[in-house]
Amino acid sequence: MEKGKVYLVGAGPGNPKLITLYGMECIQKADVIAYDRLISKELLQYAKKDAELIYCGKEPGKHAQIQEQIHQLLVEKALQGKIVTRLKGGDPCVFGRAGEEAEVLAKHHIPFEIVPGVTAGIAAAAYAGIPVTHREYASAVTIVAGHRKKGKEHINWEALAKGSDTIVFYMGISNLDDICESLMAYGKSPHTPVAIVEWGTTNEQRTVVGDLATIVEKAKQANISCPAVVIVGQVVKLREKINWFVEQFEPAYT
Ligand code: SAH
Helix, strand or coil: CCCCEEEEEECECCCHHHCCHHHHHHHHHCCEEEECCCCCHHHHHHCCCCCEEEECCCCCCCHHHHHHHHHHHHHHHHHCCCEEEEEECECCCCCCCHHHHHHHHHHCCCCEEEECCCCHHHHHHHHCCCCCCECCCECCEEEEECCCCCCCCCCCHHHHHHHCCEEEEECCHHHHHHHHHHHHHCCCCCCCEEEEEECCCCCCCEEEEEECCCHHHHHHHHCCCCCEEEEECHHHHHHHHHCCCCCCCCCECC
8 A cells, every 4th residue: 555644734823814725734634633732623624524533642751652652643644645744842952853753754764744834832922912033123033842851851051041142941830930930040130031921823812921920920920821932022012012912811020
């Protein structure tokens, strides 16, 4: 039997309209859609009527085991000759494990494509009136996974604090106090502006703004939880001028 093909597709940051045209085509032509937790479920209505929809969301602590099963699923379905769309939130290569899945597919000689998506950190920032770069305020931006506990992370805090104008942390909410402390310990001013955007680009978007010294308390007060990105840097101030998206829920501190 002829092998199928796997598309590793970015579904965009939450608002279903922010998927790419090619991403949408991959949904429409798929025999199997293996989708993650944070994708907009509205996108699934564009699948073929007889497409097999498989939820691949991960519960905390079970990641490794489930990732193995996902690899197996992609390989099996493709070997049955199926078109498989692996749908992930944001961009598949930004903390999306597309690299690992592509490695497995390559090892089994299964044809695949990577279809980039709009990543949550950049999109959520834009929807909060924060451009991650700006000619006057930031010519470098760093994307960081913030979920590792202090001492166990592989983050070069010194380089980060000194070298990057804008820093965007994904998966950083449970570690917010460590993140702020570490940046200040390595020289970032406590007055450095910080924004947290929860459920960015969706109707549930909420934004909290403060600085490195105050944001932990503000996030606690607002009861901010996942999914959310933390944006650190002077670009956050631009929100005062160019915030354009009307949030329906409190708090929208400016
Ligand atoms: N591949 C994804 C990231 C997956 S990691 C991408 O490119 O966007 C999951 C993390 O992404 C969450 O913990 C959160 O930090 C961030 N995230 C995903 N969707 C988000 C959203 N709508 N608003 C804010 N942050 C989001």
